[in-house]
Amino acid sequence: METLKIIGAVITLIGSIFIFLGALGLLRMPDFFNRIQAGTKASTLGTMLSILGIGIINYEWAGKIIILIVFVFMTNPLSSHVIARAAYYIKTNLSSRTVVDKLKSKTDTNL
Amino acid sequence: MINTILLIAAIIIMLAIFISAYRFIIGPDLVDRVISFDLITVSSIALIVIIASLLGKIIYLDIAIVYGILSFLSVIIIGRYIEKGM
Numbered sequence: 001m002e003t004l005k006i007i008g009a010v011i012t013l014i015g016s017i018f019i020f021l022g023a024l025g026l027l028r029m030p031d032f033f034n035r036i037q038a039g040t041k042a043s044t045l046g047t048m049l050s051i052l053g054i055g056i057i058n059y060e061w062a063g064k065i066i067i068l069i070v071f072v073f074m075t076n077p078l079s080s081h082v083i084a085r086a087a088y089y090i091k092t093n094l095s096s097r098t099v100v101d102k103l104k105s106k107t108d109t110n111l
Numbered sequence: 112m113i114n115t116i117l118l119i120a121a122i123i124i125m126l127a128i129f130i131s132a133y134r135f136i137i138g139p140d141l142v143d144r145v146i147s148f149d150l151i152t153v154s155s156i157a158l159i160v161i162i163a164s165l166l167g168k169i170i171y172l173d174i175a176i177v178y179g180i181l182s183f184l185s186v187i188i189i190g191r192y193i194e195k196g197m
Binding site for chain 2: 005006009010012013015016017019020022023024026027032035036039040043044046047050051054057058060061064065067068071072075076078079080082083085086087089090
Protein backbone atom coordinates (compact mmCIF):
# COMPACT_ATOMS: atom_id res chain seq x y z
CA MET A 1 0.00 0.00 0.00
CA GLU A 2 2.89 2.35 0.66
CA THR A 3 4.31 1.77 -2.84
CA LEU A 4 0.96 2.65 -4.41
CA LYS A 5 0.89 5.96 -2.56
CA ILE A 6 4.41 6.80 -3.67
CA ILE A 7 3.44 6.04 -7.28
CA GLY A 8 0.48 8.43 -6.89
CA ALA A 9 2.72 11.16 -5.51
CA VAL A 10 5.16 10.77 -8.43
CA ILE A 11 2.28 11.03 -10.93
CA THR A 12 1.21 14.27 -9.25
CA LEU A 13 4.77 15.59 -9.50
CA ILE A 14 4.92 14.78 -13.23
CA GLY A 15 1.59 16.57 -13.72
CA SER A 16 2.88 19.68 -11.99
CA ILE A 17 5.97 19.69 -14.21
CA PHE A 18 3.68 19.66 -17.25
CA ILE A 19 1.80 22.68 -15.90
CA PHE A 20 5.11 24.49 -15.36
CA LEU A 21 6.26 23.74 -18.90
CA GLY A 22 2.95 25.02 -20.25
CA ALA A 23 3.36 28.33 -18.44
CA LEU A 24 6.94 28.56 -19.68
CA GLY A 25 5.71 28.12 -23.23
CA LEU A 26 3.21 30.91 -22.63
CA LEU A 27 6.13 33.18 -21.76
CA ARG A 28 8.44 32.40 -24.64
CA MET A 29 6.33 31.83 -27.74
CA PRO A 30 6.49 34.55 -30.43
CA ASP A 31 2.85 34.72 -31.42
CA PHE A 32 -0.61 34.56 -29.85
CA PHE A 33 -1.70 31.38 -31.61
CA ASN A 34 1.46 29.54 -30.53
CA ARG A 35 0.84 30.67 -26.99
CA ILE A 36 -2.66 29.31 -26.92
CA GLN A 37 -1.46 25.93 -28.18
CA ALA A 38 1.28 25.66 -25.56
CA GLY A 39 -0.87 26.95 -22.76
CA THR A 40 -4.03 24.95 -23.04
CA LYS A 41 -2.66 21.61 -24.22
CA ALA A 42 0.02 21.36 -21.55
CA SER A 43 -2.09 22.72 -18.74
CA THR A 44 -5.04 20.44 -19.44
CA LEU A 45 -2.87 17.32 -19.42
CA GLY A 46 -0.93 18.48 -16.36
CA THR A 47 -4.10 19.18 -14.39
CA MET A 48 -5.57 15.80 -15.32
CA LEU A 49 -2.43 13.94 -14.23
CA SER A 50 -2.17 15.88 -10.96
CA ILE A 51 -5.75 15.15 -10.00
CA LEU A 52 -5.33 11.48 -10.97
CA GLY A 53 -2.31 11.20 -8.71
CA ILE A 54 -4.23 12.60 -5.76
CA GLY A 55 -7.04 10.17 -6.55
CA ILE A 56 -4.63 7.26 -6.31
CA ILE A 57 -3.37 8.39 -2.89
CA ASN A 58 -6.82 8.80 -1.29
CA TYR A 59 -8.99 6.24 -3.01
CA GLU A 60 -12.09 7.07 -0.94
CA TRP A 61 -12.43 10.28 -2.91
CA ALA A 62 -12.74 8.48 -6.24
CA GLY A 63 -16.20 9.77 -7.16
CA LYS A 64 -15.43 13.49 -7.00
CA ILE A 65 -11.99 12.99 -8.55
CA ILE A 66 -13.49 11.27 -11.59
CA ILE A 67 -16.04 14.06 -11.98
CA LEU A 68 -13.25 16.65 -11.87
CA ILE A 69 -11.12 14.83 -14.42
CA VAL A 70 -13.98 14.40 -16.90
CA PHE A 71 -14.99 18.03 -16.47
CA VAL A 72 -11.52 19.42 -17.13
CA PHE A 73 -11.03 17.05 -20.05
CA MET A 74 -14.22 18.16 -21.79
CA THR A 75 -14.39 21.89 -21.13
CA ASN A 76 -10.86 23.21 -21.40
CA PRO A 77 -10.30 22.44 -25.11
CA LEU A 78 -13.74 23.85 -25.91
CA SER A 79 -13.02 27.20 -24.28
CA SER A 80 -9.64 27.49 -25.95
CA HIS A 81 -11.21 26.80 -29.35
CA VAL A 82 -13.73 29.60 -28.81
CA ILE A 83 -11.07 32.14 -27.88
CA ALA A 84 -8.80 31.15 -30.78
CA ARG A 85 -11.64 31.57 -33.27
CA ALA A 86 -12.55 34.96 -31.84
CA ALA A 87 -8.93 36.09 -31.99
CA TYR A 88 -8.70 35.11 -35.65
CA TYR A 89 -11.84 37.01 -36.56
CA ILE A 90 -10.69 40.25 -34.99
CA LYS A 91 -7.51 40.07 -37.04
CA THR A 92 -4.90 39.45 -34.37
CA ASN A 93 -1.43 39.69 -35.91
CA LEU A 94 0.04 36.45 -37.11
CA SER A 95 3.75 36.04 -36.48
CA SER A 96 6.17 36.94 -39.24
CA ARG A 97 7.26 33.32 -39.44
CA THR A 98 3.76 31.94 -40.19
CA VAL A 99 3.57 30.29 -43.61
CA VAL A 100 0.31 28.29 -43.62
CA ASP A 101 -3.08 29.96 -43.21
CA LYS A 102 -5.79 27.47 -44.08
CA LEU A 103 -8.71 29.51 -42.81
CA LYS A 104 -8.06 32.45 -45.10
CA SER A 105 -10.12 31.34 -48.07
CA LYS A 106 -13.08 30.15 -46.03
CA THR A 107 -13.94 33.30 -44.13
CA ASP A 108 -15.82 36.26 -45.44
CA THR A 109 -13.75 38.87 -43.62
CA ASN A 110 -11.26 40.57 -45.86
CA LEU A 111 -7.98 39.80 -44.10
CA MET B 112 7.78 11.32 2.39
CA ILE B 113 4.51 11.56 0.48
CA ASN B 114 3.74 14.99 1.94
CA THR B 115 7.18 16.26 0.87
CA ILE B 116 6.60 15.24 -2.75
CA LEU B 117 3.14 16.85 -2.73
CA LEU B 118 4.61 20.04 -1.27
CA ILE B 119 7.21 20.22 -4.06
CA ALA B 120 4.45 19.73 -6.65
CA ALA B 121 2.42 22.55 -5.09
CA ILE B 122 5.42 24.91 -5.18
CA ILE B 123 6.03 24.11 -8.87
CA ILE B 124 2.39 24.90 -9.69
CA MET B 125 2.69 28.20 -7.81
CA LEU B 126 5.73 29.13 -9.93
CA ALA B 127 3.68 28.40 -13.04
CA ILE B 128 0.94 30.73 -11.77
CA PHE B 129 3.47 33.53 -11.22
CA ILE B 130 4.89 33.16 -14.71
CA SER B 131 1.39 33.26 -16.15
CA ALA B 132 0.61 36.38 -14.11
CA TYR B 133 3.71 38.00 -15.65
CA ARG B 134 2.28 37.37 -19.10
CA PHE B 135 -1.02 38.85 -17.86
CA ILE B 136 0.75 42.11 -17.00
CA ILE B 137 3.02 42.33 -20.05
CA GLY B 138 0.77 40.94 -22.81
CA PRO B 139 0.32 43.59 -25.48
CA ASP B 140 -3.14 42.47 -26.50
CA LEU B 141 -6.52 41.56 -25.00
CA VAL B 142 -6.40 37.91 -25.99
CA ASP B 143 -3.03 37.36 -24.29
CA ARG B 144 -4.62 38.32 -21.02
CA VAL B 145 -7.59 36.02 -21.58
CA ILE B 146 -5.45 32.97 -22.19
CA SER B 147 -3.28 33.75 -19.19
CA PHE B 148 -6.42 33.98 -17.03
CA ASP B 149 -7.53 30.59 -18.33
CA LEU B 150 -4.20 29.05 -17.43
CA ILE B 151 -4.22 30.56 -13.93
CA THR B 152 -7.65 29.17 -13.09
CA VAL B 153 -7.02 25.69 -14.49
CA SER B 154 -3.72 25.43 -12.61
CA SER B 155 -5.40 26.52 -9.41
CA ILE B 156 -7.82 23.60 -9.76
CA ALA B 157 -4.85 21.26 -9.41
CA LEU B 158 -3.42 23.35 -6.58
CA ILE B 159 -6.66 23.24 -4.58
CA VAL B 160 -6.89 19.45 -5.00
CA ILE B 161 -3.30 19.06 -3.70
CA ILE B 162 -4.05 21.29 -0.72
CA ALA B 163 -7.19 19.25 -0.02
CA SER B 164 -5.07 16.11 0.16
CA LEU B 165 -2.47 17.75 2.39
CA LEU B 166 -5.06 19.01 4.87
CA GLY B 167 -7.22 15.88 4.65
CA LYS B 168 -10.62 17.44 4.05
CA ILE B 169 -12.80 16.24 1.19
CA ILE B 170 -14.99 19.36 1.25
CA TYR B 171 -12.31 21.40 -0.57
CA LEU B 172 -12.90 19.48 -3.79
CA ASP B 173 -16.21 21.31 -4.24
CA ILE B 174 -14.25 24.59 -4.47
CA ALA B 175 -12.21 23.09 -7.30
CA ILE B 176 -15.35 22.23 -9.27
CA VAL B 177 -16.62 25.80 -8.84
CA TYR B 178 -13.30 27.15 -10.18
CA GLY B 179 -13.62 24.88 -13.19
CA ILE B 180 -17.11 26.08 -14.03
CA LEU B 181 -16.13 29.75 -13.56
CA SER B 182 -13.10 29.49 -15.81
CA PHE B 183 -14.99 27.73 -18.59
CA LEU B 184 -17.91 30.17 -18.61
CA SER B 185 -15.70 33.27 -18.37
CA VAL B 186 -13.54 32.42 -21.36
CA ILE B 187 -16.53 31.50 -23.52
CA ILE B 188 -18.40 34.70 -22.67
CA ILE B 189 -15.36 36.88 -23.37
CA GLY B 190 -14.82 35.06 -26.67
CA ARG B 191 -18.38 35.67 -27.79
CA TYR B 192 -18.22 39.31 -26.78
CA ILE B 193 -15.03 39.89 -28.77
CA GLU B 194 -16.37 38.27 -31.89
CA LYS B 195 -19.92 39.47 -32.16
CA GLY B 196 -20.47 42.35 -29.75
CA MET B 197 -22.98 42.27 -26.94
